[in-house]
Amino acid sequence: MSRRGLDFFDRWMAEHLPNVLTDDPLAVSDLADEMMKAARREGIPASEIDEEVDSVFEVIFEALQHREGSLGESDQAVFELLSGRLAKEAGITQDQAGALIETIGTDWDGLLREAHFLKKQGE
Structure with a gap:
């Protein structure tokens, strides 16, 4: 793509x-x-x-x-899209975004909240 x-x-x-x-x-x-x-x-x-x-x-x-749960291995394309979007929107790295998704699942509001918190801690 x-x-x-x-x-x-x-x-x-x-x-x-x-x-x-x-x-x-x-x-x-x-x-x-x-x-x-x-x-x-x-x-x-x-x-x-x-x-x-x-x-x-x-x-x-x-x-x-998988909106409320975790992503399986077969969902790699979804994982990459979601982590890329989260990284861009929250201003964190894609690795950090991926770690958040693996930790808390795919709930978008929860991911954004945690990503913004993570970014503030890094500043």
Whole structure:
């Protein structure tokens, strides 16, 4: 996935998934379609996203399934997207973001709170 594609995908998930509470495959499919349409509107072709993510649907579905829990080894793409977004948004390193995800799970509000606390301690 290109850096531009990865940044878009990661930003889109962080902005849209916290407001979604579903495990309905049709709703997840609609979210995947919505994300791809948003990418096209920003001039990002599907090929830039599909280079590393075999299935946008699967990544979104896994992110929704593991929102409150920890990520398994098979969820590496979700882990990388989430840790990258957390690092960028909170101003911490991606290693620090990854450690937080492994420690407290994938609850976005909790991750942000802990990341901001971590950053303040490092200042």
